[in-house]
Amino acid sequence: MNKDNKKCVDVDISAHMGECENRAATPITTPIGVRLINVPVVLAERTISTNLVANIKFPEPVLEIKDIKKQVKIVQCKLLLPGVPAGDAAAAFAARGISLFLKGFVRKNIQYASPSPNSSEHCVSSEIRSLTADVPFECVTRLDADDFLTPPQLPFNNTRSEFDFFRARDLGHGHPEKDKLLGSDLSQFHQVSTQFYNQFPYCELVSSNIIEWDEAIDRKPLPGNAPFEEGMFHNIVEKMFLEFTVKVLQTQQVAVTATTLPPM
Incomplete structure (x- = not known):
């Protein structure tokens, strides 16, 4: 072998160029x-x-x-x-x-x-x-x-819905002690969002x-x-x-x- 040639197989020349055989194969299918x-x-x-x-x-x-x-x-x-x-x-x-x-x-x-x-x-x-x-x-x-x-x-359209929770708070100085501020809490934000990844x-x-x-x-x-x-x-x-x-x-x-x- 030529020492300068480090390839053991010459890929430019096929080692075999004969006819290949084939036979039927049994495919695996989903149940009926x-x-x-x-x-x-x-x-x-x-x-x-x-x-x-x-x-x-x-x-x-x-x-x-x-x-x-x-x-x-x-x-x-x-x-x-x-x-x-x-x-x-x-x-x-x-x-x-x-x-x-x-x-x-x-x-x-x-x-x-x-x-x-x-x-x-x-x-x-x-x-x-x-x-x-x-x-x-x-x-x-x-x-x-x-x-x-x-x-x-x-x-399908995406949807977004907001919701709140009830909260009772004191009115503070100048209001009767038994009176309360009834409503939702403005310091909180609650939302349910749904996204659909539709086929284009x-x-x-x-x-x-x-x-x-x-x-x-x-x-x-x-x-x-x-x-x-x-x-x-x-x-x-x-x-x-x-x-x-x-x-x-x-x-x-x-x-x-x-x-x-x-x-x-």
């Missing part, structure tokens, strides 16, 4: 009967549509746009749930319309050709470059009661669809001895129709019936 499980529940799956307009400026002159890659990113998806009285299970699942607030952006990577100065009347030399820009959007949409596949569990809904992005239209607003002919139909620009106006599908979920307790597994 009704069980409560805490799982994500799909509240709604909705397709949202909106329109975007943006002005994009390029750092170099653009001969033509070669390709645009787009990705929709959601940074906020919040279902604005109203609170209900504490412990009212019927009101917690009452069907009602709720607003869904959405915020995000479209990440655009624009690949374009930038003209080089050594163009001739027959040829235009160019360099391929790219520009990445984020086009933001923000909107709110209303989900009616019928739009929910499963009603959301509304949060969250979203998953399922799919997106974008229809866009880009137009140069400052295109002019190439300078010098270049073909007459060629031009360059620095600014474009972009109009997009954005459509994406989100899945709204919430962790809830669900009653399920546990059964036996079929024979393996």
Whole structure:
């Protein structure tokens, strides 16, 4: 062995690369009967549509746009749930319309050709470059009661209640000895407070669809001895129709019936 090599196994070369065997294993399951499980529940799956307009400026002159890659990113998806009285299970699942607030952006990577100065009347030399820009959007949409596949569990309101104790005190000098000051003690404060740690809904992005239209607003002919139909620009106006599908979920307790597994 080379004394300079302190590793007893060369991890860059596998010691064994053969076929592995497998066999059925018997899973351990909960006993038969009704069980409560805490799982994500799909509240709604909705397709949202909106329109975007943006002005994009390029750092170099653009001969033509070669390709645009787009990705929709959601940074906020919040279902604005109203609170209900504490412990009212019927009101917690009452069907009602709720607003869904959405915020995000479209990440655009624009690949374009930038003209080089050594163009001739027959040829235009160019360099391929790219520009990445984020086009933001923000909107709110209303989900009616019928739009929910499963009603959301509304949060229980926290409660705070004060209480006092009766106290009788002497009135002091100038008052009959048998008279007393009857009331509560202002030097003491008593309260019962209850907090509920409710489950907040969250979203998953399922799919997106974008229809866009880009137009140069400052295109002019190439300078010098270049073909007459060629031009360059620095600014474009972009109009997009954005459509994406989100899945709204919430962790809830669900009653399920546990059964036996079929024979393996």
